[in-house]
Amino acid sequence: EAQVTQNPRYLITVTGKKLTVTCSQNMNHEYMSWYRQDPGLGLRQIYYSMNVEVTDKGDVPEGYKVSRKEKRNFPLILESPSPNQTSLYFCASRIGTGNSPLHFGNGTRLTVT
Amino acid sequence: DAKTTQPNSMESNEEEPVHLPCNHSTISGTDYIHWYRQLPSQGPEYVIHGLTSNVNNRMASLAIAEDRKSSTLILHRATLRDAAVYYCILRTTGNQFYFGTGTSLTVIP
Numbered sequence: 256e257a258q259v260t261q262n263p264r265y266l267i268t269v270t271g272k273k274l275t276v277t278c279s280q281n282m283n284h285e286y287m288s289w290y291r292q293d294p295g296l297g298l299r300q301i302y303y304s305m306n307v308e309v310t311d312k313g314d315v316p317e318g319y320k321v322s323r324k325e326k327r328n329f330p331l332i333l334e335s336p337s338p339n340q341t342s343l344y345f346c347a348s349r350i351g352t353g354n355s356p357l358h359f360g361n362g363t364r365l366t367v368t
Numbered sequence: 369d370a371k372t373t374q375p376n377s378m379e380s381n382e383e384e385p386v387h388l389p390c391n392h393s394t395i396s397g398t399d400y401i402h403w404y405r406q407l408p409s410q411g412p413e414y415v416i417h418g419l420t421s422n423v424n425n426r427m428a429s430l431a432i433a434e435d436r437k438s439s440t441l442i443l444h445r446a447t448l449r450d451a452a453v454y455y456c457i458l459r460t461t462g463n464q465f466y467f468g469t470g471t472s473l474t475v476i477p
Binding site: 296299300303362 | 400409412455459465467468470
């Protein structure tokens with residue numbers, strides 16, 4: 256089954272403790288991206304990647320890192336999480352060209368205390 | 369500032385048509401208009417997209433104003449399964465996706 260898989264689904268951590276949220280897709284998509292969803296703000300793009308070893312900042316990249324060493328994986332790294340990064344995070348992928356649709360994972364709910 | 373603005377919520381009776389509006393007055397000539405919807409506890413899913421002309425697919429229709437500063441997603445016959453948050457999005461040539469804050473659609477049986 257074609258899918259985007261995020262892990263974990265839920266994560267509670269403390270301020271300053273480094274964490275990684277994984278994202279993997281099995282559709283051979285070139286494009287992958289991360290979003291955060293907050294009440295009243297909709298979804299905002301954090302980072303995106305057009306292909307392996309190519310990453311770009313989205314609207315709200317501060318406090319986040321990403322890497323794209325393999326085509327299927329696009330982990331989101333929070334080196335020193337803070338409470339304002341408490342949010343619902345979505346990973347998405349799509350074919351790199353044209354207007355192909357984004358395929359989203361089921362989300363990761365992160366709480367930073 | 370948000371690139372798209374949508375009403376926070378709308379209601380529709382089951383089996384009636386629904387028109388979901390979106391304003392995007394600062395759209396550039398190369399931005400595509402996309403619509404996605406999000407069911408509870410799920411990631412958003414693609415509905416439809418367009419550039420200038422009106423578009424139809426099996427899920428919905430997209431009507432784009434001539435000046436492209438607004439668009440309307442049309443669900444021809446709302447069902448209970450259409451209850452969701454609908455997002456109007458601008459996709460730039462740089463592959464950035466700008467989501468609006470979404471319209472929560474309630475379908476009344």
